[in-house]
């Protein structure tokens with residue numbers, strides 16, 4: 001069978017209808033694509049199976065530094081196979097210089113035990129991700145704050161105190177201490193972390209099929225471990241706990257370990273549930 005090739009320079013939220021399948025989102029570095037298909041029996045991304053739920057909903061994402069061609073292969077009950085190709089162009093990322101307290105660049109020895117313990121707790125929480133086949137994210141996406149003012153974009157190369165440091169793997173929203181932080185989509189709380197060294201008070205939400213969001217530096221955690229939350233539900237209050245230069249919300253999104261640009265979610269409009 002001849003494969004069907006798609007040019008992937010799709011416009012934001014463009015809907016592509018290919019017989020029995022619809023796509024939402026954009027193939028770009030840090031982007032995600034949500035597929036809704038009928039009578040799907042298998043979905044593979046670059047040769048590896050990915051999950052889909054009983055409504056035929058699946059998701060996959062492209063890392064900040066993803067390169068080259070990605071191939072999606074979808075099998076249907078009638079044995080038909082459709083192949084889609086996505087060519088990723090490199091994005092340009094910003095460089096951002098910050099001055100932060102020295103203890104957050106090189107943590108003091110007495111804190112190392114705490115940091116190690118916290119990284120183990122995070123690992124354990126992330127180990128549960130991917131077990132949820134249900135596409136909670138089909139609820140769609142909403143901003144996590146009521147008044148949207150982007151303070152720092154996704155993907156920047158950080159220069160901390162004059163030295164090349166980590167990549168900014170999230171999106172920072174301006175916020176006042178006590179502002180409501182909302183779940184960006186339906187999900188389950190995998191960890192409500194209490195005053196972690198770097199993250200401060202934070203919440204990790206599992207939206208199903210490997211898609212997660214994390215909300216850092218809160219003054220107060222409201223949602224509890226294993227709690228199911230709805231899109232737009234208040235899960236905590238903004239603050240500046242952990243490694244933060246003043247009150248703000250750091251929102252991080254991943255598809256498994258791939259670092260996703262949260263902004264690429266907010267431009268996606270999914271059909272209403274009745275429409276599926």
Ligand SMILES: [Zn+2]
Pocket residue numbers: 152168170171172249250251
């Ligand atoms: Zn941030």
